[in-house]
Amino acid sequence: MSETTAERAGIPATSDELARLDYFEDLRDRYLSLDGLDAKWHSFERENSYPSFETCMRLHYFMSHTRAVEETLDSAFRSGHIPGTAYFARGNEAASVGSASCLRDEEWLVPMHRNCGAHLVKGHPARSIMAHFFGRMDGPSRGRDGNFHIGYRPKKITQLISHIGSMIPVAAGIAWAEKARGTGRATLTYIGDGGTSTGDFHEGVNFAAVHKLPVVFIIDNNQYAYKTLLKEQYACKSLILKAPGYGIPGFLIDGTDILLVRKICSEAIDRARAGEGPTLIESVTMRLAGHSVYDKYSDYVDLENLRRWTNERDPLERYDTFLEESGMATIEEISASHARARADAETARDEALKSPFPDPATLNDDVYAP
Amino acid sequence: MSETTAERAGIPATSDELARLDYFEDLRDRYLSLDGLDAKWHSFERENSYPSFETCMRLHYFMSHTRAVEETLDSAFRSGHIPGTAYFARGNEAASVGSASCLRDEEWLVPMHRNCGAHLVKGHPARSIMAHFFGRMDGPSRGRDGNFHIGYRPKKITQLISHIGSMIPVAAGIAWAEKARGTGRATLTYIGDGGTSTGDFHEGVNFAAVHKLPVVFIIDNNQYAYKTLLKEQYACKSLILKAPGYGIPGFLIDGTDILLVRKICSEAIDRARAGEGPTLIESVTMRLAGHSVYDKYSDYVDLENLRRWTNERDPLERYDTFLEESGMATIEEISASHARARADAETARDEALKSPFPDPATLNDDVYAP
Amino acid sequence: MGQITYRQAISEALWEEMERDKEVFLYGEDIGLGGGAFYITKGFQEHFGRDRVVDVPLSEAGWTGAAIGAALTGMRPVIEFQFADFVTESFKMIVDLAAGNHFRQMGPVPLVIRLPGAALVSAGPFHSQNPEPWFFGTPGLKIIAPTTAYDAKGMLKTAIRDNNPVIYLEYKKLYNYPVNELPDILRPDIPSDDYTVPFGEARTLREGEDVSLVTFGTTVLQALEAADILEEEGVSTEVIDMRSILPYDKEAILRTVEKTGKLLILHEARKHGGISGEFAAVVAEEAFEHLDAPIQRVGATNTPIPLSPPLENAYLPSTQKVVDALRELAAY
Amino acid sequence: MGQITYRQAISEALWEEMERDKEVFLYGEDIGLGGGAFYITKGFQEHFGRDRVVDVPLSEAGWTGAAIGAALTGMRPVIEFQFADFVTESFKMIVDLAAGNHFRQMGPVPLVIRLPGAALVSAGPFHSQNPEPWFFGTPGLKIIAPTTAYDAKGMLKTAIRDNNPVIYLEYKKLYNYPVNELPDILRPDIPSDDYTVPFGEARTLREGEDVSLVTFGTTVLQALEAADILEEEGVSTEVIDMRSILPYDKEAILRTVEKTGKLLILHEARKHGGISGEFAAVVAEEAFEHLDAPIQRVGATNTPIPLSPPLENAYLPSTQKVVDALRELAAY
């Protein structure tokens, strides 16, 4: 057998700017080291496709609000307001906000536990999220669940169960219903790099592919699954190499670049709406904090690499810089947006803390739907 | 986005004779119609790699014996000797015998329900298989199970459970043990086209890929999963397009050509033994009979297509023709081999029918291992 | 009004509900083109189309999850497992995802899970199982076990209209059971009009004074046979078909115990770890004063289900075992 | 001889067995580099290497199946689920594949399934579950529920040396429970030599005359507290820790019922559908003559496990609920 790796790794269906065959050599290592990524990931021609000022600032507000909400929750946890544990997603703000900002109000969002930004931009109020974390009656589960096991029915956001992978088939099924009803609506869901190893991921994506369902699957590849490294998780060079095995298009993107995320996701969502079937998007980021508030991640991460990602790939800082350098917004506008984002998070916390704890007498309610 | 399908479908790691990019257009339809396959599937340069006469005749005997054993079982079923049901694999003799003939005695075989030929060539006596089907004490499960839910420990053959897909992780785990012990042994397993849709397939292949395990996965693509068509099962053009998503090599072969099967499988098994990790092989055949003895398959198959496969791709007839035309064997030698294969099957049946039914008093034995 | 088989009853219920409500649809392996392993949906795809009678890939967890997703949007999926045994593939989806969803305030999951289960002849360890013990302890689920065509049809309609995940047990052995070979009590006329059968109400198949026999599923047949035999011996047995396992008609059990003071619980599933354990425990707690004898249970032996006929017969509960237990109770 | 935590006991048992037998190895998520979610295997990978302490992809069914495969070749895998709740992912692998393998004559499956389970504080619906009811009815499995460090260590060794699939329940709440806060009876000295604790033998934690309290797992603590309270009221309670659930020590239950005539069964899992149902049923069948009162059961309420503290407290069994039940029994 002749072994020409580039031929064999043949990368299908990635956006042309981003995919080069030789690009996938040792990609998993490169994610970690950042080497060689800059040049190519920056080649995306944003100038031609800037969103409007309003949209740009809306994205900015929600990224910043996401960061503020999570930081506020984190300190609430340290003050003992959060029963149980909490997962945050520092570093994933651009991927969450950029993607979910493409959804319409009437479209379903099926988030995972690193998608706080998706909740917020889809319209889930921070107060509700916080009340949920605090185990209060005003949280959407009325104290039955906590952490980012959270959904919000008024805005068509499902609640995940902890079992990673389970929501991929659910998202496919929601998309199936949209297709069956002919609504022309897309569904958006997420999965971690770890989650791609689950059988549910496989069964759900395959189901969507076979039935050409209007759903977009975003792999939030943050390079860790709890304490497990990518090389213990999968052996392919990039997870979008799974796309041709399902017969669907796949894209690899830098998930710290919100405009890139938004561009690729909105194209994918438009294809879904147009009946062209599902898309798989691998969004590469770095988990900039521990797996959960309890995780001693300095035990196992490469700290030097983490420092580089923190310094060079903080999605908020990148976007601040872009807005300013492109002349899209002034420093004052940017600061005002940050200030509002944080103030709103703090107000939300204060309000959530006023919500009562559930009355034990409510325990038996709602086991069955009427 | 520019859509050059051939580029996007980039087929990795197939043997050069068999894989051409444009070859994968609508492959699923082509399997069914046979159109366009002949020219390419015949291009395999067999002359340079004929096995010895002994090997050729051994393969012949076991293919023929497989057919005879299954036909004998089928008529035993019609005579009421088989409690429950029975699955046969007419059309899959070359794929089963060709692949499992590459295994050494001390290597594990993890067969599915269409791999009678693999059992036989691995050394599982027909008598034992028949006693199992007849629910007798001399079957390897002592009457606890039946049908091709059968294993044979003396020859390192596992027993499948009915739940399709489950055995893929088991095969990976056996290979893991071989690797951990440093035996240099390969493990061989099978899965149907339907079975590739299961989460277990995904989890098991991924596990093997991550740990570079010495295992070969053969997809017996017989174009039906019970009454379900390929297009309801997956949306990719060929199942070997899944290989790059696991980071392992994949091959597409005509599973009715026993010498081709043997060549590709023995290469894959050799790579496994050499520590080069797993291989995925898609072996395309046609299920020439019903799903089970109870199945009215004329209800749902394309009869004209079935007739063409029966006439043009019967693995036994193809091999008879090859042996004769290549001068490898005489008509007399071929007929003698067939006669012995059938006589052996019939003797096996007669002996199996002499085996007693299990004593009800044995029911409670062996629920727990000592 | 008329008599139909159990299989026809299920088929008719599906058909009528799909006609009534276009949000009802079916997922299952081979159910479309092929009409399903047991031909329950034969002809459905031609009539209702490929979007409502969906042949799915071989991936139970995937399409169970997808059905749950569709149900979250308000649709009413009915999913068919080819054999009940394969429901283990979707265990997590049912127990963790579907069952608690409403409790977690995430809305109803109107989902019907059809499980063709229990022993047929020599179907072996993976085509004969009784799945109810796996699910019985999960709040948020309902579990239904109809044995007559009347109940099969009426309860399937109730299940489809219910807003909760319902595990609907079907008995392969009964699918094509000749109607005229059934005891009269097991073949009530089927109304030609739409009707439903409520969950949680047991049905007394036979009134009796001396011993109570509580059962459901295939063993209803053995219960009636055994009661006939005991009758000849002068023992009067009250036979109750639970029909609905979750919720179950606790009052009916307590009432019959109050009446006879002697209780035999019978089911095809293994006695050890079977649902009879919970029933017996509830009686031992709530009707202790009325008990005149040890609570007896008959179920399958504590082994996996074997295939070969002599073993399978030894494994399954039999009329003889029921008769013996009843005699013992009567004599106590 | 000495005192160690429950967590240390598990860790030591694994370490010593891996030293003793090189065919023992571990699969689990994050157990290598990270030492596992609960640091049970901290330092193991450095010592035993990456081939024996294996970080696996996030795919429970896959690596459970792989462990079964390795076990078929004679190796002795010990697999760690990050939380017991996630065992639903591998339900089929355990119940259908591993459990019946020896019965089907396909050889032993020496496999230990470690499940860190039960409630911690506010861990929510998917990190608090009691998995034993799902598996209790499956012949071929063993289920172990140690509550002392002594039993945890000794029974894990027994499990690893057993030739059957063993579900080994671990109680997160006990992992780091300060040894000096435990009642004496729950902290037997750990021998410095190798020792094992056999399966199927209950342990009497406290002798009593008036009422019997049978339990296992986290509720052992509540049982002892409640017995203390009743003692002050002049009621003598016999407390039995089952330790082993499958096989379980039926004789121990029957014996204590024979002695006191009054039985309370207690566990953290839900009362409805819990294992107490089977225990009660067996007593109602086999010790009926000795019963002087209804068999009582205390367990969690019949809802999913909620997270918020007021709800979680209402859900779980409490010492108060046990005291109430004991009082009622004593007064009967």
Ligand SMILES: Cc1ncc(C[n+]2csc(CCOP(=O)(O)OP(=O)(O)O)c2C)c(N)n1
């Ligand atoms: C089925 C299952 N197994 C294990 C866990 C425990 N667990 C929670 S998060 C996590 C890692 C997930 O990694 P990934 O999918 O990459 O998502 P990330 O947390 O990195 O966003 C694990 C193992 C789980 N929730 N579900």
Ligand SMILES: Cc1ncc(C[n+]2csc(CCOP(=O)(O)OP(=O)(O)O)c2C)c(N)n1
């Ligand atoms: C998990 C599971 N679901 C359903 C079935 C029922 N079933 C038995 S064989 C079969 C079709 C299998 O198709 P494929 O994998 O292509 O193998 P083939 O029979 O064609 O060789 C089905 C659906 C099963 N055995 N296991």
Ligand SMILES: [Mg+2]
């Ligand atoms: Mg991750």
Ligand SMILES: [Mg+2]
């Ligand atoms: Mg097939």
